[in-house]
Amino acid sequence: MTHRRRWCAGIALALASALTITLAPQPASAEDPPVEQLVRIRVDSTDLLRELEQGGLDITHDVGQGPGATFEATVVTDPAGLERLRTEDGVEVLGTLDGPTREEARAQLKGNAEPLTGRQKDALKPAPSRANKPGRGRPPVVSPDGTLTVLRADTWTTGGQRMVSLEVRSEAGRDDRLSVTADTGQSLTMSAFVDQGTYLYHRQSQPVPLTGDAGSVTVRSGADGSEVTAPLDSWLSSGVTDFPDGFRWGFTDDGYVDSEQTDALIEKLAADNPDVAEVVELPNETVGYGAPGGALAAPASYPREGKTVKALRIGRVRDGSKTGVLLYAQEHAREWVTSLVALETAQRLLANDGTDPLTTSMIDDLDIFIVPQVNPDGVAYALYDDLYQRSNRNPAYCPGAGTNLGVDLNRNFRVGSVHEGFVGASARCPSSTYAGPEPLSESESKNTAWLVEQHPNIKFAMNTHSFGGYFMWSPGAYDAQRNPLPRPSLATEQYFFASSETILSRVREYRDTVVWPGRTGPISDVLYSAAGNSGDDLFYGGDAEDNTPHVYAWNFEVGLPRWDAASQRWVDTGAFWPEFADEGFGQAMEFANGWYGILEVAQAYANDTTDPTSKANVDGRGSYSGPVDVLWETSEPATIYYTTDGSRPTWDSPTVQQDGIRGGALPIRLTKDRTVLQWFAVDQKGNVEGNYDPDRGRGAPQREVIKIR
Ligand SMILES: [Zn+2]
Structure with missing residues (x-):
């Protein structure tokens, strides 16, 4: 069965409001499909977005610049909420997207889905393409009078189309109207990125196709007429490549998984590879999928009581002497692909140890902790009961809150917490970003903090989410005056960028998926504030006293828009629940490549005895x-x-x-x-x-x- 979903606009939107009448009054029960849907909105400002969030609107990770200093976001709402959005000043509803029906969702789960054949897997991977030239990482170019600074001017080719992404800072600020022309004569549009009332820089809402053979762009300030020309630099040096000869991959080929299936797999992997792998049981049990407030449509065999969350530890030497890497996924329950990234990576490591030189040396040099599902109760609820479940299932604070019952685990950490006045989480429940009554109130967050405390050799981390295609690091939160957490030093930020080249090039090698340069960087510089997120807690070591990196912590989002040559547009790739056989599997494969990339970065760090010059x-x-x-x-x-x-x-x-x-x-x-x-x-x-x-x-x-x- 296929359930390829598309955004509906125009007439389809009118249909959606007609549905309001029939769907809204029905009480939710275990047998009813969820009445929520994804809605794409455009807002005047991030202030309004934040206001809507404070009012309880569930905003996904898919937030970005819109035309003319607006913002666009994908949100989750029910028909009544959609009606409210339509009448809200400053909100434009751009389209809606229905999640899969309950039957469609079930058909995608392990045990129900048809395993992919080797031939199918090979057919999903495109033929190798020519690699980009490596970028030169040019320093920003400044206009002679200093008014304009071209921060980034990146180009790359994807899906046969050359793209450009520009970021320019104007000393004249948000009201400066920039005109941009490529040396081919093509004109390009930029708009001011203003967040929380602060002007950051001008950027494009999305990368746009370049016509002809452009080599540079000239930007002119509308404020004082000053001009600057900057060469275009290559973004990511890779192209599509084959895996090395004999390399084994494509393990997670039979659908999305719950935590029983996940645990069974990692127990088996540890049992089969006792020399290099072991299961680590995390000490804090969850409240349990069967806690009050659940609709409980999971199979009877799925346990209702609290669960022990498990990690798989991989490394030839696991005594704390090797550089540690923590790879974790599915803090947010509805982000189905993310645990497959973890399980694919674990199986690639163990299946290729001893045959693939890179894998073998990484297992020699590193101490790797993989947590496929931070939030098992929420995952079960998202798979079997309500597709939109984001939080854990702790009923202690807002019983009866439905999907929003529980705590947002990526807002429940110590650094930059909403309880200290940072922005981008809710201090009250119910809310999809409820931070909990205090930092680390939840078992699942305590488990992550415990793992890092027990293993101070952990120097690298990757927190994987879906969807939106961001690739980010600290600082990830700021206060109401937009003062961020202590900024990493220039060299640390350059190190994050240089490492990102390795990691994102690996992602690209699978099927030419390119994470946009405009979505790569510190969270607060490219997206928004996420108070109390786990990446910041790891980076600052639980306490943001200074900007010394404790753990180099990244946040990945799988599920990028793909360039569609036929329609000449960026198209959505299935939101939280991409159809497994043609998209979910591919996302898991390409981001498992990315997880290999961070292991390579960690290995290079572990072996680095070379002095800089x-x-x-x-x-x-x-x-x-x-x-x-x-x-x-x-x-x-x-x-x-x-x-x-x-x-x-x-x-x-x-x-x-x-x-x-x-x-x-x-x-x-x-x-x-x-x-x-x-x-x-x-x-x-x-x-x-x-x-x-x-x-x-x-x-x-x-x-x-x-x-x-
Ligand atoms: Zn998430």
Whole structure:
């Protein structure tokens, strides 16, 4: 059976409102299909979006820039809620999308779905394509008068179409109307990204097709006429590739899974591979799928009582001495694909150990913790009772709240919590983003925090969600004045970006799915604020005292829009419940590739003993007039500590700072006739340039004497 769903607009929307009359009065029961649906809306501002969320509207992860400084979001609502949205000032309803019916959903579950054959799997994977040239990671380009900074100008080809994505900061702010022209004459549109009343930068609502052979874009400010031309840079260096010869993949080929099926599989994997794998039982039991408030349509064999959440630990050496990686999924119950990413990755690792050199060396070098389903009770409810269930199933706070019963586990953490005044969660229930009465009130969140506390060797983490196609890191929350959590250093942000190139290139290799550059970055720079999310808790080590990374924590969203050459549009790929055989399987495969990517990043970190090197754009042989702006190039993402007074640089010396969000390095301005500039670079691992010892003064820092005539 096929249930490929499409967004309905226009006439279909009129039909949807006619349905309101018949569906709305019916009481929900175990036998009724859920009456909620996905609704695509456009709003004037993120303030309104936040207001709607505070009023109880369930907003999915699929939020993005709309035309002319608007925002578009996919929300979950029932027919009555849809009517309210239609009459709300500042909300435009763009279309609706029904979830699968109960029968359609059941047909996609393991045990009901037809397993894919090897031939089917091969047919779903496209033939290898030519890889992009690697990007040069150019620094931002600034107009001569400083009004405009081209933060990013990225290009890539997907589905046979070359795309462009631009981000430009104007010192004239949100009201500056930018005109953008490619060197082919094509004109492009940008609009201001304004969030919480703060102007961030101008961007496009979506990547757009490039015509001809464009190599650069010229941006002109409507405010003061200043102009800047920036070359287009390649985004992601990969193309579609085959797996290595003999590599085994395609394990999660028979449908979406509940936690009984998940547990059975990881127990078997551990039993079959005792030398390299073991099951770790997390200490805090869930309240249970059968807690009051449930409709309970799961098979009778599915347990109603509390569950022990299980992790699979993989590594040749599991004594805490190896670099640890935590890969976890399905905090949000309705995000069905995400546990398949986990189970596929686990099986690829164990099936290819000893035959595939990369897999074998990663199992040698790393200590990998995989939690396929953080939220088993919610998952059971989302599979068997209500497709839209997001939270856990704890009835303690708002019994009788239906789908919204429970706590949003990705808002229940300590750092940047709503209870401390951060934005993007609800302090009251019922709400789809209810943060709980206090941080770590829930067993499921306690389990994640426990795992990291017990295993301080964990330095990398990946939290996987669906859908929207974002790839993000900290800071993930800000307060009502839009002050974010402490920003990572410039070098840390560069490290996140450089690692993202590895991870996202791996995703792309499966079937050419390209995560957009505009959706890659700190959560608060590309999307919104998510108070108390787990990624921030891991990154800041449970306490946002400073910006030192404790765990390099990413957040993935599977389920990206795909470019449709026929209609020349980005099309949706099945929301939370893509049809398993032609889309859900593919999403699991490509993001399992991405999980391999983060393991490669972690392995490179574990084995990194190479000191960074750096080079300033000035030297003592040069002759300079007027003030001199110093910038450094480094061999890898590295922090520059420097002095300009002739003293030896130490850990207390100033460091090169970032020029605003998504910006490059802020130059150091020299104005004196003669400056003794001394510095050293340090990478994320702590390797120091030239073996210099800033503490004890051993070794020599880098040094240039700059004379200005
Ligand atoms: Zn989610």
